[in-house]
Amino acid sequence: MDSNLVLIVITFYFLLLFLISWFTSRDLTSDTFFTGDRKSPWFLVAFGMIGASLSGVTFISVPGEVGNSNFYYFQLVLGYTVGYAVIAKLLLPLYYKLNLVSIYAYLEERFGFWSYKTGAFFFILSRTLGSSIRVFLVAGVLQIILFDQWGIPFWVSVLITVTLIWLYTFRGGIKTVVWTDTLQTFFMLLAVLVSIVLVSKELNITGVGDLMVKVSEQPYSKIFNWDWKSGTNFFKQFFSGMFIVIVMTGLDQDMMQKNLTCRNLKDAQKNMFWFTNILVLVNLIFLALGVLLYMYAETNQIAIPERTDDLYPLLATSHFSTFAGIVFVLGITAAAYSSADSTLTALTTSFCYDFLQIDKNPDKEKALTTRKAVHLGFTLLMFFVILLFRWINDQSVINAVFLIAGYTYGPLLGLYSFGLFTRYKVKDAWVPYLAVIAPLISFFISSQSEKWFWGYKFGFELLILNGLLMFIGLWLVRLRSTDR
Known part of the structure; x- marks a missing residue:
């Protein structure tokens, strides 16, 4: 694609974001940045959360991964649907009952100071790593299709990226993010649908019915894997999906902060119900696109890239029409920022409330200055973490960091499970140590599992083991009194 055209498209996109930022930053109160004044329409939150849940990794990786692991x-x-039901029926009522801004404040009330700080710290660690990686992976695509052609080094393009995110979120915070997420979701879905229509036309597929038949006939469309040793076994995937959603949405300040901007619990639960249904359909569409991309490449004798993540960007920018390429650029740009902007807001909220206790500061001007400084600080931190991944420049290391980020949610799963399903208090000072020990033991068991368990290989279900070990640790340090 022509770099000038790409630049025009991205400029147009950011003008829309700044327009939304200006619109949502009027009539601000001291709590708008953190709570959105609890006036967000539930349907807006539901649609916007699609883009935040998918992110750039899903946008790029899921279609390409079809060639490696089918529809597994x-x-x-499918496991997500159960997880979202647990969030809607168990966690959301708790958060609304306690009128929380930071969801980790529950841990202080339930267990004590150190449990509270441990939960908040693990969230900050995980989100900083996870979101920086997501931006890094998508920034690599933008670097190739735009910035390299202009001779702009990677560090400058990343600096521009994080600066733009900071500019359109530093005033309105979560109120702005709820609206920008909606725009980002729209462009992500538009890119996928345009790609499907274009490829279907090239493959002489007519209508939705014909599309479903053609996709289902491909070996790639196999959904269920019943091999118990495989990391993609159905039961491993299903239960892992359920717990991944519970911890990475229900116990995640980023995702829950958007839900808590709804007017009341009923609206938040309604949002979660519709969001779940839409997300299932959207993921199915991404997988179908993956099948079509492989069919398109085979029909046109296009070599499949060594990294399957590169398949969709390659076809969209080098083989599709100009219009489809423009829409793809909009989609990939939206994917890059849909996770980063809300993450910066959530990290700022968690640090301000959980560590600086900004809500207890009677000096509103000083509190505002503190919040702005923290927001800028996390923007710079994300910038340097992204550059660190660029310096490492090793895909296996990046995957390992993703795995490490996943480990950090295990202690949160154990803490909340113990808090919700038992009446015991714990020796609070022990909690930080347990939160480190549980992931380490999980890692050791995972590394030896094939030797110890007759070839069994852990997949995403390692999260469940991690949470279980944390739960057991809390049980061992429980106080004998059952008084809350």
């Missing part, structure tokens, strides 16, 4: 990813998505 959909087993994980």
Whole structure:
């Protein structure tokens, strides 16, 4: 694609974001940045959360991964539905009852100071790593299709990226993010649908019915894997999907902060119900696109890239029409920022409330200055973490960091499970140590599992083991009194 055209498209996109930022930053109160004044329409939150849940990794990786693991990813998505039901019926009522801004404040009330700080710290660690990686992976695509052609080094393009995110979120915070997420979701879905229509036309597929038949006939469309040793076994994927959603949405400040901007619990639960249904359909569409991309490449004798993540960007920018390429650029740009902007807001909220206790500061001007400084600080931190991944420049290391980020949610799963399903208090000072020990033991068991368990290989279900070990640790340090 022509770099000038790409630049025009991205400029147009950011003008829309800044327009939304200006619109949502009027009539601000001291709590708008953190709570959105609890006036967000539930349907807006539901639609916007699609883009935040998918992110750039899903946008790029899921279609390409079809060539490696068929539709097995959909087993994980089926587990999501149960996880979202748990969030809607168990966690959301708790958060609304306690009128929380930071969801980790529950841990202080339930267990004590150190449990509270441990939960908040693990969230900050995980989100900083996870979101920086997501931006890094998508920034690599933008670097190739735009910035390299202009001779702009990677560090400058990343600096521009994080600066733009900071500019359109530093005033309105979560109120702005709820609206920008909606725009980003729209462009992500538009890119996928345009790609499907274009490829279907090239393959002489007419209508939705014909499309479903053609996709289902491909060996790639196999959904269920019953091999118990495989990391993509159905039961592993299903239960992992359920727990991944519970911890990475229900116990995640980023995702829950958007839900808590709804007017009341009923609206938040309604949002979660519709969001779940839409997300299942959207993931199915991404998987179908993956099948079509492989069919398109085979029909046109296009070599499949060594990294399957590169398949969709390659076809969209080098083989599709100019219009489809423009829409793809909009989609990939939206994917890059749909996770980063809300993450910066959530990290700022968690640090301000959980560590600086900004809500207890009677000096509103000083509190505002503190919040702005923290927001800028996390923007710079994300910038340097992204550059660190670029310096490492090793895909296996990046995957390992993703795995490490996943480990950090295990202690949260154990803490909340113990808090919700038992009446015991714990020796609070022990909690930080347990939160480190549980992931380490999980890692050791995972590394030896094939030797110890007759070839069994852990997949995403390692999260469940991690949470269980944390739960057991809390049980061992429980106080004998059952008084809350």
